[in-house]
Amino acid sequence: MARRNDHSREELQAMALSAAEQLLDEQGGAALSTRKVATAIGYSVGSLYLIFKNLDDLCWQINARTLQGLKLALDEAAVDQPAQLRLKCYAQAYLNYAQQWPHRWALLYEHRSPEDLDAPEWLHAAIADLFSRIEQTLRELKTDESDEEITLAARTLWSGVHGITMLKLRDKLYLGADAGPELMCESLIDRYMTGWSGTKQAVNALQGEQL
Amino acid sequence: MARRNDHSREELQAMALSAAEQLLDEQGGAALSTRKVATAIGYSVGSLYLIFKNLDDLCWQINARTLQGLKLALDEAAVDQPAQLRLKCYAQAYLNYAQQWPHRWALLYEHRSPEDLDAPEWLHAAIADLFSRIEQTLRELKTDESDEEITLAARTLWSGVHGITMLKLRDKLYLGADAGPELMCESLIDRYMTGWSGTKQAVNALQGEQL
DNA sequence: AGCGCCTAATGAACACCGTTCAGTTAAGAT
């Protein structure tokens, strides 16, 4: 049983990634193993290494698909929404996505290659692409801010949403009842944004006084 | 070589934890193994299981020590500081601690027992204890807010700082130059707090800061 | 039809891992 050619490289790759995602969803990241994935698609262990460089590589490719799914979810949530509401849409969609695919989301952030030497380039590009949505929204809301200010605010807000999501998924929130993370995202965005305006006004006021 | 009694249970436990922490610091969480820890303290694998229930247990105990160190760092950073500055002190100390012990910090959040069934009770207590510092500070700053408001704000702010820290440690920030996370924490706290109060108090806050 | 070639596919092998437990051995009691 060799040279079966039942499936092309691309088909095999897709089959393996789907099987791995199913394993991940059902049993968590610790259960991801080359042998299990290989068995799931009806091939031997060695064959997996003809398709992926190693298990790390497979994980990175799962992460690529996860990021793409996240991107779609964000865009879908924000479609036809005014800039003012879009931030909260993004936050809700992010939170929802993470809760829907907790293990995929965890893999996205917990997976590291040994020595961190080869975090792929496209990963950075994909994350920058996600950031750009928030930056774009902020730019629409604050037309006269510098790029540095926009970037800082986007990353700060996104980190906040990310942190809320992470603590929620780790059950380390337990804010009395539930409905916690949604409220926290609301609180974060509302107060950060009005605080942003407030700080600017305050600075202007102070500078006006001092002149 | 049996019944050596060179060390008491407590000594052995401390030795093992220290060795494990050194391994963790130098080679990361993936390199933590019972065999390595056992060899490092000059005992056999089996002996480690007389001291710890299993590797999970050892990890939880490392986490306990990490949390205690974090608590000390936070308290030290905030000593004799007015409530107005204490929040930023906490944030900076948290960020510093995570950067000083990246692998210990990562273990704190990435380690999960199978099926999440036995996340220890003391862990929740320790985290609640950390939260209480922020809540207490917020209570001093906002004397007429409800407990729910204080709790919500504390968790939101802390999640934000946590998210910033996490993204920084994953090298997924790259905010142009560095000095990113510190600026982001400043931005988060300033804007969230002034956004909470409204514009009027923002001026006071800024003036107080400049003194 | 028969013959080779080539390569997709295999799975045994290696070095690790967590965990267990029957067995060993030394310290202290008798």
Next chain:
DNA sequence: ATCTTAACTGAACGGTGTTCATTAGGCGCT
């Protein structure tokens, strides 16, 4: 000196990632 006992061991089991010599099936050629 012998016994008891428990601290300690390390081989064993089933799992992991990864490699690579071997195999066998599809394909082109004669």
